[in-house]
Amino acid sequence: MTPTTPHPLIPDMSRRRLLRTIGFGAAGAAGAGVLTSCAGGDTGSGGAARFTGVFDFDLTAQTRNVAVEDGALLMNSVYADLFLPSGAFYNWQTHEWDYLLLEKSAWEGDDLIVTLRPGLKWSDGTDLTAEDLHQNYAIRVLEAPSWSVGFPQVTELEQLDDLSVRARFDNPFPGIELQVVKHRVFSKSTYGDFGARAIAMVADGVRQGDDEHAEFNAEFIEFNPDTIITSGPYTFDQAQMSDAQITLVREETGYQGSKVNFDEVVVHKGDNRQASLLIQQGEIDYSTLATSAADQQAFKGVEGFRWIEHPGYDGCGLMFNYEAKPELKDVRVRKALAHLLDGDQIGRVARGEAYSPVKYYSGMVDLQTEQVFSADELAGFEAYGHDLDRAAELLEDAGWTKEDGVWHTAEGEAAGFEIIGVAGWGDFELTAVQVEEAWNAFGIKTTARNVPADNPWGIWSAGDFEVAVRHWGNPEIPQYWGAFQMNYLVENAGTEDAPGQSFDLKVESPSQGEVDLAELVETAKTAGNEEEQRKALKTMAIVFNELLPRIPIWTYEYLAPALEGVRVESFPEEHPADQNQIYMDNHIMLALIQGGLGPVEQ
Structure with missing residues (x-):
């Protein structure tokens, strides 16, 4: 489902x-x-x-x-x-590996050596060996999206023995191996000559987008075996x-x-x-x-009945289009709009019990924020809870005025926004309606509508919105930088075809000075040591808290029903x-x- x-x-x-x-x-x-x-x-x-x-x-x-x-x-x-276990699972809390099909993985310089457990079998009776692993990795090097982290950075593959494969990386950094070690192995007997062809192509330097890959890919994605060998x-x-x-x-x-x-x-x-x-x-x-x-x-x-609790690593909030609504470029306006929202109430209506409120507004979920910052550091973070008086104070400070119950921007125009949810996404729909009600009640004319569920990503990327209910944080990437890839870079290409948020990534922070957020995301992702990564990460979180480029409203909490x-x-x-x-x-x-x-x- x-x-x-x-x-x-x-x-x-x-x-x-x-x-x-x-x-x-x-x-x-x-x-x-x-x-x-x-x-x-x-x-x-x-x-x-x-x-x-x-x-x-x-x-x-x-x-x-x-x-x-x-x-x-x-x-x-x-x-x-249950039928195709991963090579290992990555513990999001300890940031360590627990191995499943793999016995171990280890770095030797730029090479990652991955070793299977001995004695593994496929359900068709054949042995699961490094030959499977080698073919799998080659196919993934060709098929993995070029923007992803892991397989696209592999430059060489070599089967070392019956159980081990060597993968050489281009400029490896901590965490680059995640998708490789986790990879869910599929059987060589199912895929015929696809694996051998992929190995040869990767060795010849063929990569995604090359003509040779296009021909291979056309066959590969249409391939439909009769059964799943497990x-x-x-x-x-x-x-x-x-x-x-x-x-x-x-x-x-x-x-x-x-x-x-x-x-x-x-x-x-x-x-x-x-x-x-x-x-x-x-x-x-x-x-x-x-x-x-x-x-x-x-x-x-x-x-x-009982609930099984699973933590959330992302949440629901508001994404702004700064080109469509330039008044939002004033941080005081963004903060005021945040203070108009009762995130606890919105989350309860949208998700029942399956949400948690936002405490730190760092761009990461609170669980991760507490892992990165000390209690003393967190004490300096600004909160944006429901506070109508503070919202009015901020708007007035930004030059807004209220006449006959209607707020006007610093340019003297009646303030108003359209906020889009997504049809059929219940929590998005309910969040949009509640934001509409809160802003309207305060005197900012707001209209909520839902866009079709078939391609909201295209709408967000094209910047075809004023304010959009959108995710913040990141449920896909366990490393902390994933949250800021989502918050700052996704739907923010800045191109003519994909302007997205149109948020300028070169910002002036009250405490951090001039900051290039795109460079910081890259540093937090690829720096050669954790100290440098952590420094960039902290800077981005502080900047997010100070500038509030998007508004986190509530955090996903997953309550799985069980008997x-x-x-x-x-x-x-x-x-x-x-x-x-x-x-x-x-x-x-x-x-x-x-x-x-x-x-x-x-």
Whole structure:
């Protein structure tokens, strides 16, 4: 199932990453159909221990080409970890690696040596070896978007032995290896000569965009194998696959296949609303799909219900178009507009319990801000809570005046804004409406409307807005600089075709002086040592707090509904990955793989 607030960074993202929204609306016939098809006992055939989940898959339309994650069956869900585990998971709290399919990874100068665990098997009986890894890495070097970090910076690949591959990087920096080490390996037996061709092309210097790659890519993205060969503790049971549910069965020879405690994992088909109904019926053990505030209350009456909490690393706020509304270039105006908003109320209406208020306004979520700054440093950060008197004071200081209940800009024009949400993204729609009400009530004429959900990224990038409900922070990149890539660079190309925010990245900071934010993002990302990275990071956070280039309103908090005592005995209270983003190494799926979840004894 696809949660309906999509990925905050790019338009061509994985549907697994279309994150964060509330599900609303009646279940309708489809919801009733799901409930009918899913009703049944607590165990699988022959009394097999069963774990159940839900996702909005499409058995017919989605391919089995797992190397092209978008559009591949279940690859955009948390359940992919069960049949194609990652090489390792990155702990967002400790910033350390815990290895899964990989035994280790180590830097030797500019070379990253990646080593598989010995004895790994594919579900077709073949060995999972460095040959798979070598071919995978070569394909990813060709296919990874050129703007991404990791594979595009690989200059050489070499298979060292049966288990190890060497990847040489161009100017490596801390964190550049993230996507390489995490890579989800796909089988060489599935992809025929694609792997060998990719190895040869990479060795010859071919990269994305070259003519040779274009020909390769055209074939590769159209490739659709009959089945998904798996490496994890579960594999697809072809006899138990239907439009209503997919059954994954234990694969004893797969990674951790003898350690997992459930014989089957059943993934029911359902969208956000249907998933909520299934949870209320006791059919679902755990779901990562969005739930409405009303459904959140209904869950509390379900026997065995509990929330599994996952922290958020981004939030919802307002992005300005400084070219369309030049009065917003005055920082006092931006701060005033922020003070008009009750972020706690807006978050509660938009997300029910699944949000947290903003405390520091640093551009990073508060969890990360507290990891970067000391308590004494944080004491100096300005807060922008609901304060109508302060808002009026700031506007007056900026030369605005109020006549007959209407605020006028310093140029004497009646102030007004159009704010856009996105149709079908419930939390965005509700946030836009509440901002409209707050600003109108204060005397700033504001109109909210929703743009179509098919391509809001194009609208944002083109600068076809005055004020837009938009993400801040970053749920995709665990390194701190990711938040400022999002806040400062995304939708801010400054070109004729993609002006986006039209925010000047060379700014004057009250405390930091003249600052080039684009250079600081690059330094925070690529500096050769953490001290230099941290210094750039702190500067950007301070500048964000002082200048408030966009307004953070609330932070995502992910509350995943779960049932204990029906099929699952209990869920772990702690896990090494429990501070990870919910769709990036989900700690419940990892606990399942690692034997940390057990069935109710029959």
